[in-house]
Protein backbone atom coordinates (compact mmCIF):
# COMPACT_ATOMS: atom_id res chain seq x y z
CA UNK A 1 0.00 0.00 0.00
CA UNK A 2 2.76 2.41 0.99
CA UNK A 3 4.69 1.41 -2.06
CA UNK A 4 1.62 2.10 -4.26
CA UNK A 5 1.05 5.54 -2.70
CA UNK A 6 4.72 6.44 -3.15
CA UNK A 7 4.49 5.23 -6.70
CA UNK A 8 1.43 7.43 -7.36
CA UNK A 9 3.15 10.42 -5.74
CA UNK A 10 6.23 9.85 -7.87
CA UNK A 11 4.08 9.73 -10.99
CA UNK A 12 2.30 12.92 -9.91
CA UNK A 13 5.64 14.61 -9.24
CA UNK A 14 6.95 13.47 -12.64
CA UNK A 15 3.82 14.79 -14.38
CA UNK A 16 4.24 18.13 -12.58
CA UNK A 17 7.90 18.37 -13.59
CA UNK A 18 7.03 17.57 -17.22
CA UNK A 19 4.23 20.15 -17.17
CA UNK A 20 6.55 22.84 -15.81
CA UNK A 21 9.25 21.95 -18.37
CA UNK A 22 6.68 22.05 -21.19
CA UNK A 23 5.44 25.43 -20.00
CA UNK A 24 8.98 26.78 -19.73
CA UNK A 25 9.95 25.63 -23.19
CA UNK A 26 6.73 26.99 -24.70
CA UNK A 27 7.41 30.37 -23.07
CA UNK A 28 10.98 30.37 -24.32
CA UNK A 29 10.09 29.53 -27.89
CA UNK A 30 6.74 31.24 -28.14
CA UNK A 31 4.84 28.04 -28.88
CA UNK A 32 2.14 28.90 -26.35
CA UNK A 33 1.50 32.01 -28.40
CA UNK A 34 0.84 29.97 -31.51
CA UNK A 35 -1.41 27.65 -29.53
CA UNK A 36 -3.44 30.46 -28.03
CA UNK A 37 -3.51 32.76 -31.01
CA UNK A 38 -4.39 30.25 -33.69
CA UNK A 39 -5.47 32.02 -36.84
CA UNK A 40 -3.58 35.18 -35.92
CA UNK A 41 -1.86 36.82 -38.91
CA UNK A 42 1.85 36.28 -38.53
CA UNK A 43 4.77 37.39 -40.66
CA UNK A 44 7.71 35.04 -40.38
CA UNK A 45 11.34 35.39 -41.26
CA UNK A 46 13.56 32.35 -41.62
CA UNK A 47 17.27 33.03 -41.31
CA UNK A 48 18.45 29.90 -43.04
CA UNK A 49 21.81 28.58 -41.88
CA UNK A 50 23.90 28.55 -45.06
CA UNK A 51 27.30 28.62 -43.35
CA UNK A 52 29.34 31.67 -44.36
CA UNK A 53 26.75 33.61 -46.38
CA UNK A 54 23.28 35.09 -46.22
CA UNK A 55 19.83 33.68 -46.89
CA UNK A 56 16.57 34.99 -45.47
CA UNK A 57 13.08 33.85 -46.34
CA UNK A 58 10.24 36.24 -45.52
CA UNK A 59 6.70 34.84 -45.52
CA UNK A 60 3.81 37.28 -45.29
CA UNK A 61 0.71 36.42 -43.25
CA UNK A 62 -1.15 35.57 -46.47
CA UNK A 63 1.68 33.38 -47.74
CA UNK A 64 3.57 35.64 -50.17
CA UNK A 65 7.27 34.81 -50.16
CA UNK A 66 10.44 36.84 -50.56
CA UNK A 67 13.83 35.17 -50.59
CA UNK A 68 16.75 37.48 -49.88
CA UNK A 69 19.93 35.79 -51.13
CA UNK A 70 20.59 32.06 -51.37
CA UNK A 71 23.96 31.49 -49.72
CA UNK A 72 27.01 30.22 -51.50
CA UNK A 73 26.97 27.69 -54.35
CA UNK A 74 27.33 24.60 -52.16
CA UNK A 75 24.47 25.75 -49.93
CA UNK A 76 21.99 25.76 -52.84
CA UNK A 77 20.69 22.21 -52.21
CA UNK A 78 20.15 22.94 -48.55
CA UNK A 79 18.27 26.15 -49.28
CA UNK A 80 16.02 24.31 -51.74
CA UNK A 81 15.24 21.50 -49.30
CA UNK A 82 14.58 23.94 -46.45
CA UNK A 83 12.10 25.96 -48.51
CA UNK A 84 10.47 22.84 -50.01
CA UNK A 85 9.99 21.40 -46.53
CA UNK A 86 7.72 24.39 -45.80
CA UNK A 87 5.48 23.32 -48.68
CA UNK A 88 6.54 26.26 -50.84
CA UNK A 89 6.86 25.77 -54.61
CA UNK A 90 6.77 29.36 -55.78
CA UNK A 91 8.79 32.39 -54.69
CA UNK A 92 7.13 35.73 -55.31
CA UNK A 93 10.30 37.74 -55.24
CA UNK A 94 13.94 36.78 -55.19
CA UNK A 95 16.31 39.51 -54.03
CA UNK A 96 19.99 39.32 -54.89
CA UNK A 97 21.36 41.73 -52.28
CA UNK A 98 24.61 42.09 -54.26
CA UNK A 99 26.75 40.07 -56.60
CA UNK A 100 29.06 38.20 -54.24
CA UNK A 101 29.12 34.42 -54.30
CA UNK A 102 28.24 33.96 -50.61
CA UNK A 103 24.90 35.64 -51.39
CA UNK A 104 23.95 34.49 -54.88
CA UNK A 105 25.95 31.28 -55.39
CA UNK A 106 23.02 29.12 -54.29
CA UNK A 107 20.53 30.96 -56.50
CA UNK A 108 21.05 28.59 -59.47
CA UNK A 109 19.56 25.69 -57.49
CA UNK A 110 16.74 27.96 -56.29
CA UNK A 111 15.84 28.97 -59.87
CA UNK A 112 15.94 25.30 -60.94
CA UNK A 113 13.67 24.20 -58.11
CA UNK A 114 11.04 26.94 -57.78
CA UNK A 115 8.87 29.12 -59.91
CA UNK A 116 10.17 32.66 -59.40
CA UNK A 117 7.76 35.48 -60.16
CA UNK A 118 10.11 38.44 -59.86
CA UNK A 119 13.75 39.22 -59.25
CA UNK A 120 14.99 42.37 -57.53
CA UNK A 121 18.58 43.00 -58.54
CA UNK A 122 21.20 45.71 -58.93
CA UNK A 123 21.32 47.61 -62.16
CA UNK A 124 25.00 47.20 -62.86
CA UNK A 125 27.37 45.45 -65.16
CA UNK A 126 28.00 41.89 -64.06
CA UNK A 127 31.60 40.83 -64.00
CA UNK A 128 31.73 37.66 -61.90
CA UNK A 129 30.77 34.18 -63.12
CA UNK A 130 28.15 33.70 -60.38
CA UNK A 131 26.49 37.01 -61.30
CA UNK A 132 26.47 36.08 -64.99
CA UNK A 133 24.89 32.74 -64.05
CA UNK A 134 22.18 34.54 -62.05
CA UNK A 135 21.34 36.83 -64.99
CA UNK A 136 21.15 33.77 -67.28
CA UNK A 137 18.82 32.05 -64.80
CA UNK A 138 16.61 35.13 -64.59
CA UNK A 139 16.40 35.30 -68.40
CA UNK A 140 15.60 31.60 -68.62
CA UNK A 141 12.91 31.92 -65.95
CA UNK A 142 11.39 34.88 -67.84
CA UNK A 143 10.44 36.41 -64.51
CA UNK A 144 9.78 40.11 -63.99
CA UNK A 145 12.87 42.11 -63.15
CA UNK A 146 13.03 45.18 -60.91
CA UNK A 147 16.15 47.20 -60.29
CA UNK A 148 16.79 48.27 -56.73
CA UNK A 149 17.04 51.94 -56.04
CA UNK A 150 16.54 53.93 -52.86
CA UNK A 151 12.87 54.68 -52.39
CA UNK A 152 11.58 51.73 -54.47
CA UNK A 153 8.65 50.25 -52.53
CA UNK A 154 6.48 47.21 -53.01
CA UNK A 155 3.99 45.07 -51.13
CA UNK A 156 4.54 41.55 -49.92
CA UNK A 157 0.99 40.64 -49.00
CA UNK A 158 0.11 42.87 -46.07
CA UNK A 159 3.75 43.82 -45.49
CA UNK A 160 5.35 46.87 -47.07
CA UNK A 161 8.92 46.70 -48.29
CA UNK A 162 11.10 49.78 -48.77
CA UNK A 163 14.44 49.83 -50.55
CA UNK A 164 16.69 52.11 -48.44
CA UNK A 165 19.91 51.62 -50.41
CA UNK A 166 21.69 51.83 -52.83
CA UNK A 167 21.07 55.33 -53.99
CA UNK A 168 23.39 54.68 -56.92
CA UNK A 169 25.78 51.93 -57.93
CA UNK A 170 29.27 52.70 -56.68
CA UNK A 171 30.87 49.37 -55.75
CA UNK A 172 30.54 47.28 -58.94
CA UNK A 173 27.86 45.15 -57.30
CA UNK A 174 29.98 44.64 -54.17
CA UNK A 175 29.24 45.08 -50.46
CA UNK A 176 28.44 48.77 -50.55
CA UNK A 177 25.93 48.35 -53.36
CA UNK A 178 23.95 45.94 -51.15
CA UNK A 179 20.20 46.22 -51.41
CA UNK A 180 19.02 47.31 -47.97
CA UNK A 181 15.38 46.47 -47.33
CA UNK A 182 13.03 47.52 -44.57
CA UNK A 183 10.08 45.17 -44.14
CA UNK A 184 7.20 46.72 -42.25
CA UNK A 185 4.17 44.83 -41.02
CA UNK A 186 1.70 46.79 -38.87
CA UNK A 187 3.96 48.43 -36.28
CA UNK A 188 6.83 45.95 -36.59
CA UNK A 189 9.97 46.40 -38.67
CA UNK A 190 12.78 44.16 -39.87
CA UNK A 191 15.87 45.67 -41.52
CA UNK A 192 17.98 43.59 -43.90
CA UNK A 193 21.31 45.17 -44.75
CA UNK A 194 23.12 42.63 -46.96
CA UNK A 195 26.84 43.34 -46.67
CA UNK A 196 26.47 47.13 -46.46
CA UNK A 197 29.36 48.67 -44.56
CA UNK A 198 29.84 51.82 -42.53
CA UNK A 199 29.94 54.16 -45.55
CA UNK A 200 26.44 53.05 -46.55
CA UNK A 201 25.22 53.30 -42.96
CA UNK A 202 26.52 56.90 -42.98
CA UNK A 203 24.62 57.66 -46.20
CA UNK A 204 21.42 56.24 -44.72
CA UNK A 205 21.92 58.20 -41.50
CA UNK A 206 22.29 61.36 -43.58
CA UNK A 207 19.25 60.65 -45.74
CA UNK A 208 16.75 59.06 -43.37
CA UNK A 209 15.34 60.25 -40.08
CA UNK A 210 15.69 58.28 -36.86
CA UNK A 211 12.00 57.41 -37.15
CA UNK A 212 12.48 55.99 -40.64
CA UNK A 213 15.52 53.93 -39.65
CA UNK A 214 14.21 52.58 -36.38
CA UNK A 215 13.51 48.86 -36.43
CA UNK A 216 12.74 45.98 -34.10
CA UNK A 217 15.04 43.46 -35.75
CA UNK A 218 18.29 44.17 -37.57
CA UNK A 219 20.07 41.63 -39.72
CA UNK A 220 23.59 42.92 -39.13
CA UNK A 221 25.59 43.98 -42.14
CA UNK A 222 28.41 41.89 -43.58
CA UNK A 223 28.16 38.85 -41.29
CA UNK A 224 28.93 40.83 -38.15
CA UNK A 225 32.14 42.33 -39.54
CA UNK A 226 33.63 45.32 -37.72
CA UNK A 227 33.45 47.21 -41.04
CA UNK A 228 29.66 47.43 -40.52
CA UNK A 229 27.38 48.16 -37.55
CA UNK A 230 28.75 51.54 -36.53
CA UNK A 231 27.60 52.62 -33.08
CA UNK A 232 25.67 55.57 -34.50
CA UNK A 233 23.81 53.34 -36.92
CA UNK A 234 22.96 50.85 -34.17
CA UNK A 235 21.84 53.62 -31.83
CA UNK A 236 19.63 55.11 -34.52
CA UNK A 237 18.06 51.84 -35.65
CA UNK A 238 17.81 50.82 -31.99
CA UNK A 239 16.72 47.22 -32.59
CA UNK A 240 15.73 44.90 -29.77
CA UNK A 241 16.77 41.84 -31.74
CA UNK A 242 19.79 41.34 -33.98
CA UNK A 243 20.72 38.42 -36.20
CA UNK A 244 24.13 37.60 -37.61
CA UNK A 245 24.41 35.23 -40.55
CA UNK A 246 27.84 33.60 -40.70
CA UNK A 247 29.59 30.24 -40.81
CA UNK A 248 31.04 28.41 -37.85
CA UNK A 249 34.83 28.87 -37.73
CA UNK A 250 34.86 31.03 -40.87
CA UNK A 251 38.23 32.32 -42.05
CA UNK A 252 37.21 36.00 -41.78
CA UNK A 253 36.71 35.77 -38.02
CA UNK A 254 33.05 36.88 -38.38
CA UNK A 255 31.40 38.03 -36.27
CA UNK A 256 34.19 40.32 -35.10
CA UNK A 257 34.76 40.87 -31.37
CA UNK A 258 34.12 44.62 -31.69
CA UNK A 259 30.66 43.95 -33.12
CA UNK A 260 29.79 41.46 -30.39
CA UNK A 261 30.89 43.97 -27.74
CA UNK A 262 28.61 46.61 -29.26
CA UNK A 263 25.72 44.17 -29.42
CA UNK A 264 25.97 43.46 -25.69
CA UNK A 265 24.95 47.02 -24.93
CA UNK A 266 22.69 47.56 -27.91
CA UNK A 267 20.23 44.66 -28.21
CA UNK A 268 18.21 42.47 -25.88
CA UNK A 269 18.57 39.35 -28.02
CA UNK A 270 21.30 38.35 -30.44
CA UNK A 271 21.03 35.26 -32.62
CA UNK A 272 23.72 33.81 -34.86
CA UNK A 273 23.33 31.17 -37.53
CA UNK A 274 26.79 29.79 -36.69
CA UNK A 275 25.64 29.15 -33.12
CA UNK A 276 21.86 28.75 -33.39
CA UNK A 277 21.50 27.22 -36.88
CA UNK A 278 18.28 28.08 -38.68
CA UNK A 279 16.47 30.87 -36.85
CA UNK A 280 12.75 31.61 -37.28
CA UNK A 281 11.38 34.85 -35.87
CA UNK A 282 7.73 35.75 -36.32
CA UNK A 283 5.64 38.78 -35.52
CA UNK A 284 1.96 39.57 -35.25
CA UNK A 285 2.88 43.12 -36.19
CA UNK A 286 3.54 44.18 -32.61
CA UNK A 287 5.34 41.49 -30.65
CA UNK A 288 8.13 39.20 -31.81
CA UNK A 289 8.40 35.49 -31.18
CA UNK A 290 11.34 33.20 -31.52
CA UNK A 291 9.67 30.23 -33.12
CA UNK A 292 12.73 28.05 -33.27
CA UNK A 293 16.45 27.68 -33.54
CA UNK A 294 17.84 24.42 -34.80
CA UNK A 295 21.52 23.76 -34.72
CA UNK A 296 22.21 20.41 -36.27
CA UNK A 297 25.19 18.54 -34.90
Ligand SMILES: [Zn+2]
Nearest residue numbers: 053100102195
Ligand atom coordinates in the same frame (compact mmCIF):
# COMPACT_ATOMS: atom_id res chain seq x y z
ZN1 LIG B 1 28.71 38.34 -47.67
